[in-house]
Amino acid sequence: MSLFRLGSGSYHPSGSILQITALKNVVQIRTATKKVSGSKTNKNDSAGRRLGPKVHEGNFVKPGQIIMRQRGSKIHPGENVKIGIDHTVYAVEPGYVHFYHDPFHPLRKYVGVSLKKNLPLPTPHFAPRVRRFGYELIEDPSEAVKEEQHMSRKEYLYQPKLDELSKAREENKSNLLSKFNEFISKELSLELGAKDLNLTLERYYNVHELVKLKGMSVESAETQTTYNYVHSLKLAKARGDLSSEEFEDSLAHYHDLVDQLSKKITVDATGALTKYLSAEEKASRKDEIIEKLETEYSNRVLSIQDKIFVGDLIATPGVFDVAEREDLAKKYLPLVVPLTVPGSVIENIDARKPPKGVIVQRIFDEATRSTRVVGRPKEVFATQ
Template sequence: MSFLSSTRALGLFKGLSLGPVIQVRTATKKVAGSKTSMKDSAGRRLGAKAAENEPVKTGQILMRQRGTRFYPGENASIGKDHTIYATEPGYVRFYLDPFHPNRKFIGVALSPELRLPTPHFEPRVRRLGYVPIEDEAKASFEEQNLKRKDHLLRPTILKELQERAAKRQAIVEQYKEQLKTIVPELSDNELSIAAERLSNVKNHLKNGVTLPDAQATVTSIHLQDLKLQNKKGAISPEEYETSNSNYLSLIKKVDSSVSFDNKYQLTKFLTPEARQGKLDELEAQLQSLTEGKGKDSKKQLSKVLDMSTLITPAEKKLLHAKYVKPLLPLNHGLAKSVTKRWNYEKKRVEPLA
């Protein structure tokens, strides 16, 4: 085509109306393709692993869950990932507990006819799950088999138990000798029972229990043991009634004749009036010793309080604060420094100049 013909074609092309012009940008270099991971993890297989009334073994998983949607019931436990498993062989039960109405429980009944939950104030049904071992060698191995930690600690534990038993027996023998002088009409069998009872009462007293509560606790435990022996057939009903009545008459005789001092030694029983009279005599003695001055007087006061076996630790603190180190009045002199001390009379903390 010549120059003239191309110019005319260009003019014709400019006269045409082609609409809006769209700019298209093309890639100038190759781009690496991206790969997204569209995979998903496998399911965790959550949910119940045993149905209602299904027999299970010890350690068998009952439920896998996220969170505690179900709680472990009787003969079941829960792991750190909220997995509930059986702790006894038996039959699975899904149930509700009226004491926890907002919780659902999974438990294991020890026999097919049992239903859960067990009534709240009734004893739980227990089963060891053991079978007798007929082979003597295997039986001896099972009896001696211990974990390494228990095996290493066994000599120490046995030694401590023997020492405790020896100390307890020494206290019982000491109480027997003291009872012979305080209550001489007791027989040898009654002395043994009374000394054992007083040893148990002393243990409760050392734990901070009052004397009447300690005596009542030891009495109820002994009577309950007699009742269990009767139920097991170890003693006949006639022997149970005789032992029960003899024990009640014995403790009535002993408790009305024997008491404890503040060092847990046996003393003759004192009525509240007689004890108050002895306290008045002690306070009069302390009052006479306060007339002296100096360190010797305070040493004598402290010695008298330490030697007295009649007063309780609380009464000793009160008398010590009253006579040995009496509280000064709050308006005593000019205050250089202020401290806080316990006022035994008013039972409160007060500032002391």
């Protein structure tokens, strides 16, 4: 049985407070509550992002100048402008700003840069595109010479280095052409006129550059060199430097000279001149060298003299190309001789006092699943 005390302020078993006044038919109940205080989260207001147009209709802008800042593509990029990742529209050419509608997209509004103030946008669909070349004709000869000799500060400061590199390149070319001339005159005993000799030297110098510096094959380099010379003849004819008859004569003479030289001279993988070898001769020479390498220099530790000899065999002029030379060098001149090669491992060695010319190594033995200390001669390493 629940009890409660009567009075001005009595307690009810539920936790509520009952107040009984003199009016017996009026009862006031006040429940147990707690007032919750609110909090203001946005105490500090952030600054505005300054969105909107930065340059208005008809105003001049420079490349890179911002035209419009926005959230989303409310204004789409038109001619001579680009849009950034935050939808900022900026100019890429100097000109005048124009806001316009494109007939192909009537619901979009565009902004573009017109190269001339009175040039409307958009450009008609089939009209030629207006481009800025940035060149003006200089009538004054002195001003023209001054403009030709003008260079930036970086170019001016780097000029001595450029002159030095150019001088070294010309000296290298002169030495190379003299070697080519000596090879052609002495070893091949070819008698060429001054004009044909210059054509020959220039041709093989260009082939040398394409093979050695560009990494092209000899066949591709020769084809490219022929194409370049024929193209230069066509340009000379177009300029009026050669007549049609002179062009035909020069072209025929060059092809005859190339046919004559291609059966006597070629370029090897290093870019040096060498005697021409037919396909049968080249295949026979390859088989002979590979057989010699396999029988005499395979599966053994090579001395320094043997390594030099094997390298000379692999680099025989006109026989192997670059890829074949790399494959042969990996097989017969490895960076480290495998452990399976006889004489490449010395067992029972004192690691603290190894013999002279022996390098101590720790190797993992697959059979015992353990590490053991062995000695290896210096000859097994390519750097020794």
